[in-house]
Amino acid sequence: MFEIHEKLVHLTESQIDELYEKYLNGEKCRDLILEYNIDVTPNSLVKILPPKINEEITCKYCEISMYSIRRPRPNSLSELTCLECNHSFYQTDLYTNSDCWCDNCRLAEEAIISKKDEQKEKAILNKLEVAQKSTVEYSSLNVEQKVLLLSLIYWFHDSTFQYMHSIHDTEKDHNLAPTSEMSYRIIKQLADEKLIFPHKNLYLNSFNEEGDLIDLELVSWTSNIGDGASERFELLDAYELLRSDLSEIAPYFFIEHTQKLLYELSIEEVLQYIDFRCSILGVSFSARKKTQEYLTEILKVFPVTKIFYFANKAVQNAHLFYAEGKAQSKSHAGNTIPNKINSMANKALINNWS
Secondary structure, three states: OOOOOOOHHOHHHHHHHHHHHHHOOOHHHHHHHHHOOOOOOOOHHHOOOOEEEEEEEEEEOOOOOEEEEOOOOOOOOOOEOOOOOOEEEEOOOEEOOOOOOHHHHHHHHHHHHHHHHHHHHHHHHHHHHOOOOOEEEEHHHOHHHHHHHHHHHHHOOOOOOOOOOOOOOOOOOOOOOOHHHHHHEEEEHHOOOOOEEEEEOOHHHOOOOOOOOOOOOOOEEEEOOEEEOOOOOHHHHHHHHHHHHHHOOOHHHHHHHOOOHHHHHHHHHHHHHHHHHHHHHOOOOOOOHHHHHHHHHHOOOOOHHHHHHHHHHHHHHHHHHEEEEEOOOOHHHHHHHHHHHHHHHHHHHOOOOO
């Protein structure tokens, strides 16, 4: 129970209610102080008014009547508070807004979240159990699939070869591919082809409430290959088999069956280099799609080392374009990079640069 401020003891509860109502209706604090003979400054009047008991509303935790905190104008929204546990909420004629973080509400919210997480984890594990009933037969894999899967296992396996870390694992100081975009494409390809599936070491935010995977970059993985007669290979066994198998492939055969992948890696390496040079020179580079289109054609004529030269010159040109005030923005300057790379490649081809 609260105590009435010593400067209000001469007033009855109804007089205090009346005073506050007049205050809400716009009467000045100076006039109310004089009318009710209260020895305070105008700025302190509302601060010393006691909470008002509300007999109709009880605390859902303590089951005792709640009190309305008297607020100054214009923030006079009715806040109901339990003096026992500090549970509170706002109430108007139109709505009730509960945004309370008392101990009881916090514990209740934690219980709700915990229950939802349990239900979500159960849904995920049920779907993973179904997925684990079928494995991809190792003999059906092509060379590119073997290379991608081996790379993922090699770079991201945990210390005991139980699973593969997510490609965004902060403990790893390397990437699966030259760029994050390519890393994502590789993971998506392997997952779509059912060569990998999420490990039970779950990151719940990567799944929706129905247990479906929605974020490929933040989950741990396990391989899903077998020999067709038994259960799937253990991760270490899969790694050893892939490494042994690929080491025996003749170079010409390997190149023939991974040409698309090698081209993609080359393009992504150039894009990574452009990002690096742009970060140093302060150029904003976003014209990736157009650059990829040009690089796909240029790679048919020039090696990656030569294209690095074109890329470096293109970034330098973009930097000067902005520094000399000719570009409208850093993005405008960055958008000149793909055309500059293409024009330099055409010039090199015409002039037969070595």
